[in-house]
Amino acid sequence: MRPCAIEAMTPYLEQQFANPSGAHRMARKSRAAIDDAREIVAEALGFDPHGIVFTSGGTEADNLAVTGVTAATGTTALCPATEHHAVLHPVEAVGGRYAQVDAGGEVDLDHLAAQLAPDAGPPVGLVSVMLVNNESGVIADLEAVADVIGRHAPEALLHTDAVQGVNWVDIAAAAQPADLLSLSGHKFGGPKGVGVLAIRPGVTLSAQQLGGGQEADRRSGTHNTAGIAALGAALGELHETRSEDICRIGELADRLTDGLLAAIDGCAETVERSRRAAGICQLLIDGIETEALLVLLDRFDVMASAAASCASGAMEPSHVLAAMGVERHAAAGSLRLSLGWCTEPWEIERAVDAIPQCVEQLR
Amino acid sequence: MTPDRHGAAARGAAWHSAAAASPKRYGAGARSRVLVAMSGGVDSSVAAALCLRERHHVVGVTLKLWGGPQDQGCCAVSDVDDARRVCQQLGIDHFVFNYAAEFERDVVEPYVDAHRHGLTPNPCIACNRHVKFDVLLDRARRLGFDRLVTGHHVRISTQGGGRRLQRGADSAKDQSYVLYMLSETDLGDLWFPVGDYRKDELRMLAAELGLRTAHKPESQDVCFITEAAGRERFLAERIGLHPAELVDAAGQRVGTAPAVELVTVGQRKGLDLGGAPQRRYAVDVDIAARRVTVGGASELAAPGVRLVDHRWAGVPVEGDVLAQTSAHGPAMPAHLDAEGQLRWVEPQRRVAAGQAVVFYTGDEVLGGATAAGHLT
Numbered sequence: 245m246r247p248c249a250i251e252a253m254t255p256y257l258e259q260q261f262a263n264p265s266g267a268h269r270m271a272r273k274s275r276a277a278i279d280d281a282r283e284i285v286a287e288a289l290g291f292d293p294h295g296i297v298f299t300s301g302g303t304e305a306d307n308l309a310v311t312g313v314t315a316a317t318g319t320t321a322l323c324p325a326t327e328h329h330a331v332l333h334p335v336e337a338v339g340g341r342y343a344q345v346d347a348g349g350e351v352d353l354d355h356l357a358a359q360l361a362p363d364a365g366p367p368v369g370l371v372s373v374m375l376v377n378n379e380s381g382v383i384a385d386l387e388a389v390a391d392v393i394g395r396h397a398p399e400a401l402l403h404t405d406a407v408q409g410v411n412w413v414d415i416a417a418a419a420q421p422a423d424l425l426s427l428s429g430h431k432f433g434g435p436k437g438v439g440v441l442a443i444r445p446g447v448t449l450s451a452q453q454l455g456g457g458q459e460a461d462r463r464s465g466t467h468n469t470a471g472i473a474a475l476g477a478a479l480g481e482l483h484e485t486r487s488e489d490i491c492r493i494g495e496l497a498d499r500l501t502d503g504l505l506a507a508i509d510g511c512a513e514t515v516e517r518s519r520r521a522a523g524i525c526q527l528l529i530d531g532i533e534t535e536a537l538l539v540l541l542d543r544f545d546v547m548a549s550a551a552a553s554c555a556s557g558a559m560e561p562s563h564v565l566a567a568m569g570v571e572r573h574a575a576a577g578s579l580r581l582s583l584g585w586c587t588e589p590w591e592i593e594r595a596v597d598a599i600p601q602c603v604e605q606l607r
Numbered sequence: 608m609t610p611d612r613h614g615a616a617a618r619g620a621a622w623h624s625a626a627a628a629s630p631k632r633y634g635a636g637a638r639s640r641v642l643v644a645m646s647g648g649v650d651s652s653v654a655a656a657l658c659l660r661e662r663h664h665v666v667g668v669t670l671k672l673w674g675g676p677q678d679q680g681c682c683a684v685s686d687v688d689d690a691r692r693v694c695q696q697l698g699i700d701h702f703v704f705n706y707a708a709e710f711e712r713d714v715v716e717p718y719v720d721a722h723r724h725g726l727t728p729n730p731c732i733a734c735n736r737h738v739k740f741d742v743l744l745d746r747a748r749r750l751g752f753d754r755l756v757t758g759h760h761v762r763i764s765t766q767g768g769g770r771r772l773q774r775g776a777d778s779a780k781d782q783s784y785v786l787y788m789l790s791e792t793d794l795g796d797l798w799f800p801v802g803d804y805r806k807d808e809l810r811m812l813a814a815e816l817g818l819r820t821a822h823k824p825e826s827q828d829v830c831f832i833t834e835a836a837g838r839e840r841f842l843a844e845r846i847g848l849h850p851a852e853l854v855d856a857a858g859q860r861v862g863t864a865p866a867v868e869l870v871t872v873g874q875r876k877g878l879d880l881g882g883a884p885q886r887r888y889a890v891d892v893d894i895a896a897r898r899v900t901v902g903g904a905s906e907l908a909a910p911g912v913r914l915v916d917h918r919w920a921g922v923p924v925e926g927d928v929l930a931q932t933s934a935h936g937p938a939m940p941a942h943l944d945a946e947g948q949l950r951w952v953e954p955q956r957r958v959a960a961g962q963a964v965v966f967y968t969g970d971e972v973l974g975g976a977t978a979a980g981h982l983t
Contacts (some may be wrong), residue, residue, distance in 0.1 A: 253923070273841075415889075461751035533746075535704055535705060536746050536749060536750060538702075539666075539702055539750055540630075540750060540751075543630040543631045544628050544629070544630055544631070545631070546628075556669070556671050556684045556687040556703050557687060557691070557702075557703040558671035558687075558704065558707075559703075559705050560701040560703035560705065561705075561708075593628075595627045595628075597628035602626070605749070605750075605751065606749050606750075
């Protein structure tokens with residue numbers, strides 16, 4: 245976590261432990277921390293503070309967007325097949341539809357338009373397109389997506405899962421076309437277990453978690469004051485340093501990618517570098533299974549990822565690569581290396597040294 | 608951006624004194640590196656503990672094999688939880704490998720296909736043959752492990768020069784029948800540390816170590832068939848089931864069975880014979896004609912078994928052997944001819960086609976094969 249986030253949350257774990265919904269002095273202090281965080285988040289995202297709903301994380305925010313909007317409007321949802329499961333599964337649960345992506349992982353706008361057409365099925369009230377794909381790193385053109393929605397289903401809202409994207413693009417500008425946006429605290433140096441759904445004025449959604457009516461009746465449950473304060477501090481710092489971080493980390497990611505491409509035969513990037521975010525490096529390595537590679541990398545303290553994990557902890561075949569048309573046996577050799585605000589050059593050197601050794605051993 | 612702003616450089620320096628990439632060394636004095644396949648049951652839990660006790664460097668792995676519904680079996684999430692927890696308690700690393708695609712291709716599909724053709728498959732043998740002791744063993748070798756360890760109740764004998772699979776010390780738990788396919792080369796890369804113990808001793812060891820699996824009930828059934836839905840619904844969804852006509856040896860119709868695909872030679876239950884007084888068994892299944900021939904115990908007996916797909920521990924064996932036709936059935940005296948066909952010393956119940964027949968001398972496995980019918 246970012247030190248500023250730890251510092252921001254500590255008082256609410258140690259002394260200021262009151263429930264912010266209370267009326268007494270200590271409760272008011274907790275409440276003020278949440279209101280401060282709400283303003284920081286609204287400013288960073290370019291949303292109105294009244295539209296900031298704190299949740300337990302990105303998954304809850306995505307679920308609330310998809311299920312909340314479709315329930316309130318009696319519609320269904322549509323998303324590309326490459327979305328995170330936190331969007332895919334709720335879309336499936338509301339009887340929604342998927343849009344195809346091209347080989348580069350970008351939404352097929354013609355197919356999106358066809359899926360929005362009245363004859364494609366029940367009316368779509370929400371389209372969800374993630375800003376930066378968590379596996380491939382592809383950056384979505386929300387402007388173009390919003391344009392298609394405007395022409396084919398003007399009543400439909402646009403939601404973006406910006407859980408990854410918040411780190412790698414000018415979020416307020418990029419998310420401008422979106423009506424709803426999800427964040428998760430731990431993806432930018434905040435704590436786990438706290439997230440945000442940002443909602444534009446005029447958007448109605450049905451609360452999915454009922455109770456005490458917190459968050460303007462949109463998400464009940466006692467506030468996670470410490471987590472919210474920390475999320476606000478982390479996002480505030482990110483907002484200040486993002487452009488500097490993107491340059492620094494982009495250079496490190498290039499060094500990592502170029503180093504591995506040079507050292508490993510039969511290794512390729514899954515998407516064009518110019519189309520992906522600075523901090524996500526995904527490679528396809530011939531003749532190995534990443535599941536085995538990760539066991540070897542563990543010994544070098546290189547902590548990487550294949551695709552998604554299921555409940556058992558097993559690696560699941562990547563639905564993102566499958567949607568992009570990558571064959572299953574090739575996808576088994578996909579390696580995802582994520583860089584973040586605290587990544588240092590020596591870590592890149594270590595990875596560039598270790599990964600080819602491990603690949604060699606497995607081949 | 609200055610690296611020290613977030614203390615990251617300092618943290619990096621604390622974790623790693625040098626940037627050069629070299630793998631972590633294993634515990635000083637470790638005798639070898641072993642990968643323990645952990646199902647989340649007591650046997651493999653103790654296997655890992657025994658390896659540690661003998662000062663090996665131990666890593667645990669649990670296989671995700673089946674993605675469909677299940678109620679217990681070897682690949683349920685709660686079993687993975689148990690295996691992981693045992694590894695945490697023992698202080699060893701734990702990984703999960705996803706072999707669901709291989710399991711579907713090499714175990715489930717052949718199981719379904721066998722039923723479609725009127726055979727009685729043994730999916731546990733297929734899983735051992737194609738998953739645990741093929742792709743997993745291959746991966747263990749590639750990952751640089753000296754041996755793959757499992758919690759099977761078998762031993763490896765090295766008497767007489769070669770390596771041979773031997774029954775486990777606890778005869779009631781012996782699993783040599785389902786491992787007959789292991790070659791001498793495979794055995795060189797395997798270790799079955801629980802094979803020397805009785806089950807009650809293993810449970811006691813697990814309890815002494817405080818392992819959560821110490822008193823866990825054993826899984827008995829096929830892991831991809833749920834108790835709720837059963838084999839019938841599983842197969843009905845995949846191949847469709849068809850009623851069978853039951854006839855006697857003379858071809859006279861004597862009753863019906865709900866699904867010819869579910870009838871196994873030797874079966875007595877589930878055959879509607881309209882209250883026939885004496886015990887009657889399925890003695891022959893004609894899947895194409897959807898006809899099952901039933902008969903008494905004497906008609907079920909056969910002088911021998913026609914065998915295919917032999918696997919030998921060493922060179923092919925000819926002569927007197929003990930032959931076992933089910934996981935925990937008795938091993939009966941028999942004779943193998945030069946073609947590998949088996950004749951019983953005394954006639955025995957027919958063996959359903961698709962089942963394994965395993966040959967022993969004493970407690971040692973000589974080889975095995977798949978039943979394809981009976982000799983006359």
